[in-house]
Amino acid sequence: xxxxxTGNITFDDIKAQIPDEKYLEKKPVPIIECVEEIPCxxxxxxxxxxxxxxxNLNDIPKLDPxxxxxxxxxxxxxxxxxxxxxxxxxxxxARVYIPYxxxxxPEVGEEVIVxxxxxxxxxxxxxxxxxxxxxSRGDTPLVGVEVPREIAFETRHxxxxxxxxxx
Amino acid sequence: MDLRIKKHPLLDFTxxxxxxxxxxxxxKEFEGYESEPIAVALYANNVKKLSTSAILGRPRGLFCAxxxxxxxxxxxxxxxxxxxxQEPVREGIRIMSSQGLxxxxxxxxFPPKMKTPETIETEILVIGSxxxxxxxxxxxxxxxxxxxxxxxxxxxxxxxxxxxxxxxGWSKYFAGTRGTKIAKILEEEIxxxxxxxxxxxxxxxxxxxxxxxxxxxxxxxxxxxxxxRTIIAPGAVERFAVFENNDLPGIMGAGGAQTLMNVWGVKPxxxxxxxxxxxxxxxxxxxxxxAGIKVVAIVEALPSIGGYFVHAAxxxxxxxxxxxxxxxxxxxxxxxxxxxIIAEINEKWEVIPGTEKEFDVDAVIVxxxxxxxxxxxxxxxAKHVFVKELGGFVPLRTKYLETSxxxxxxxxxxxxxxxxxxxxxxxxxxxxxxxxxxxxxxEDAKRELREVFKDLDxxxxxxxxxxxxxxxxKVIINSEGV
Numbered sequence: 280x281x282x283x284x285t286g287n288i289t290f291d292d293i294k295a296q297i298p299d300e301k302y303l304e305k306k307p308v309p310i311i312e313c314v315e316e317i318p319c320x321x322x323x324x325x326x327x328x329x330x331x332x333x334x335n336l337n338d339i340p341k342l343d344p345x346x347x348x349x350x351x352x353x354x355x356x357x358x359x360x361x362x363x364x365x366x367x368x369x370x371x372x373a374r375v376y377i378p379y380x381x382x383x384x385p386e387v388g389e390e391v392i393v394x395x396x397x398x399x400x401x402x403x404x405x406x407x408x409x410x411x412x413x414x415s416r417g418d419t420p421l422v423g424v425e426v427p428r429e430i431a432f433e434t435r436h437x438x439x440x441x442x443x444x445x446x
Numbered sequence: 447m448d449l450r451i452k453k454h455p456l457l458d459f460t461x462x463x464x465x466x467x468x469x470x471x472x473x474k475e476f477e478g479y480e481s482e483p484i485a486v487a488l489y490a491n492n493v494k495k496l497s498t499s500a501i502l503g504r505p506r507g508l509f510c511a512x513x514x515x516x517x518x519x520x521x522x523x524x525x526x527x528x529x530x531x532q533e534p535v536r537e538g539i540r541i542m543s544s545q546g547l548x549x550x551x552x553x554x555x556f557p558p559k560m561k562t563p564e565t566i567e568t569e570i571l572v573i574g575s576x577x578x579x580x581x582x583x584x585x586x587x588x589x590x591x592x593x594x595x596x597x598x599x600x601x602x603x604x605x606x607x608x609x610x611x612x613x614x615g616w617s618k619y620f621a622g623t624r625g626t627k628i629a630k631i632l633e634e635e636i637x638x639x640x641x642x643x644x645x646x647x648x649x650x651x652x653x654x655x656x657x658x659x660x661x662x663x664x665x666x667x668x669x670x671x672x673x674x675r676t677i678i679a680p681g682a683v684e685r686f687a688v689f690e691n692n693d694l695p696g697i698m699g700a701g702g703a704q705t706l707m708n709v710w711g712v713k714p715x716x717x718x719x720x721x722x723x724x725x726x727x728x729x730x731x732x733x734x735x736x737a738g739i740k741v742v743a744i745v746e747a748l749p750s751i752g753g754y755f756v757h758a759a760x761x762x763x764x765x766x767x768x769x770x771x772x773x774x775x776x777x778x779x780x781x782x783x784x785x786x787i788i789a790e791i792n793e794k795w796e797v798i799p800g801t802e803k804e805f806d807v808d809a810v811i812v813x814x815x816x817x818x819x820x821x822x823x824x825x826x827x828a829k830h831v832f833v834k835e836l837g838g839f840v841p842l843r844t845k846y847l848e849t850s851x852x853x854x855x856x857x858x859x860x861x862x863x864x865x866x867x868x869x870x871x872x873x874x875x876x877x878x879x880x881x882x883x884x885x886x887x888x889e890d891a892k893r894e895l896r897e898v899f900k901d902l903d904x905x906x907x908x909x910x911x912x913x914x915x916x917x918x919x920k921v922i923i924n925s926e927g928v
Contacts, residue, residue, distance in 0.1 A: 282755055282758075282759075283750040283751055283755075284749065284770050285762070285768070286723075286755070286758030286759060286761070286762040286768045287758070287759055287763070288750050288755075288759070289764040292896075312756075312759065313755075313756060314755055315754060315755040315756070316908050316909050316910070317614060317756070317908065317910055318614055318615050318756050318867070318904075318905045318908050318910070318911070319614040319621060320615070320616050320617070320621060321616060321617060321621050321622035323611075324616070324617050324621075325622075331511075333885050334574070335904060335906030335907070336615070336616065336904050336905060336907075336908065337904075337907060337909070337910070356612075356622045358611065358613060358621060358622055358756075359679070359754065359756025359757065359760070360610035360756070360760075361756045361759065372460050380455050380456060380736060381455050381735075381736060382453055382454070382455045382738075383457075394763060394764075394765070395763070396759065396762060396763050397762055397763070397765065398762060398763050398764050398765025398766070412455075412456075417612065417613070417622055418612065418624060418627075422710075433611065434764045436763040436764065444744055
């Protein structure tokens with residue numbers, strides 16, 4: 280478990296839990312990057328279809344992509360900001376939803392830089408969806424970004440290019 | 447440029463920036479906002495050095511920011527040894543940096559005429575209004591007990607008031623809710639209950655053998671409080687890391703940094719190094735990034751990251767490096783920190799020569815853990831034992847959290863350094879148990895108590911807390927054994 284030293288997992292660590300493409304093509308399916316047993320259940324508690332299961336408080340959540348409706352609630356409430364719903368909505372592209380608690384909040388249509396789990400730039404994306412804090416069930420804004428399919432599972436953060444003197 | 451946060455993704459400071467006041471520090475005029483502490487107003491103005499140490503003449507500044515250390519002492523309108531982190535700025539006050547050991551000028555006759563303070567009685571005295579104390583007060587009050595809740599700070603919620611992250615655990619213990627919001631919920635709930643009296647800015651300053659606590663009510667007058675039961679929930683104190691020049695202003699505890707930026711909207715620095723990768727170190731790093739601060743690195747002496755993976759992942763995706771097997775060896779600067787030097791260490795924790803790295807920083811945030819604040823439990827004569835896994839010296843207690851002093855209960859970090867979630871649960875146990883012992887009975891509360899015991903057990907059953915669960919066996923005594 281190299282993530283204990285680095286603080287970031289790699290695609291290999293979650294490869295096994297990536298749902299089949301037939302689900303990803305249908306709806307945004309949560310990619311749950313919660314690899315450590317910690318006492319936490321909000322995703323399990325909020326899931327309206329019981330698609331997320333846990334055996335006890337410390338268990339690692341598991342997703343049944345069949346039951347998942349792609350409602351995005353788990354990504355909004357996750358205290359660890361560790362859930363990234365991913366949707367293969369059209370050939371060659373993917374839509375990835377990112378919990379984003381920074382300023383400025385991008386706007387729909389805006390081009391942003393895409394960062395991976397180590398904060399490295401892996402490409403560019405276009406924001407297609409913004410759920411502001413007030414509307415989020417978990418008080419965390421969710422930003423949806425459309426990216427080339429090959430970086431879908433590397434898209435974990437964004438950098439807004441607008442140069443706004445806000446902080 | 448001042449260090450005030452202009453815009454924040456989660457917090458709004460306009461309410462705290464209503465009225466500007468002018469004050470003087472070492473003869474120079476400064477501007478601050480009414481009700482913010484002196485140390486905060488000065489820090490915002492980039493004044494970090496608050497005092498000079500008595501013997502070696504070293505510069506000193508803010509460290510804990512919550513009145514638990516003595517790093518920020520100043521002289522206010524002639525009164526020495528005032529903690530700058532606790533005293534609000536007021537229009538026209540004259541503050542002098544402390545130059546060591548100033549004496550209080552006694553203008554009254556000596557010895558002063560003593561007045562015997564008023565003594566009041568209450569059924570349950572709860573000391574500390576953090577998650578443990580607030581919850582204990584609520585639960586005891588709901589069973590019908592008359593509760594007096596005292597806290598030395600000006601707000602209910604303890605350290606929740608600066609926790610902007612969402613809590614873990616179950617939703618019934620506020621999982622998914624930000625600490626700042628939990629503090630507000632607890633405050634509102636407490637206000638709703640007529641049988642809870644709250645004294646804020648009222649530190650407990652003494653204890654007498656007949657079970658009487660001396661409380662400095664509203665920091666104005668001593669009142670003797672004689673409770674039938676007492677719940678002590680004072681929380682924890684931040685630990686210091688040992689390295690050269692670790693007393694330079696600009697080097698502060700993670701909790702201190704959180705108070706500064708999340709309560710008062712002042713950045714601890716613009717470029718910062720964080721020492722320690724436990725949850726607190728990771729969370730404070732993420733929060734600094736949210737406040738627009740550049741975190742140059744997090745150093746961790748152990749070979750692996752201490753905190754939750756999800757917290758680490760949150761800072762890693764911002765590009766903040768977490769350097770395991772690294773430690774800070776030295777800080778440099780005249781009146782405040784300007785540089786931090788880190789190095790790699792081997793298995794014996796020795797610095798590997800040639801691996802030193804320098805960072806230009808204006809703050810170093812130390813997040814190397816906490817220890818239980820047992821000042822009060824020691825004072826009342828409760829038996830303590832040293833248990834490393836629990837954070838240091840902790841009081842012995844029954845399953846129901848009663849200490850070796852009959853009628854005195856504990857809850858939260860004073861019982862063991864853990865989580866706010868477990869502090870809430872312990873608060874429920876202590877509150878209900880104390881009320882039960884006064885004869886307040888209720889079937890629902892009995893059920894709730896059973897459930898909390900079960901929940902705590904499940905919480906601590908995971909790999910993260912099993913060490914605590916095992917260590918707790920060393921401090922649990924049975925009621926007969928007290």
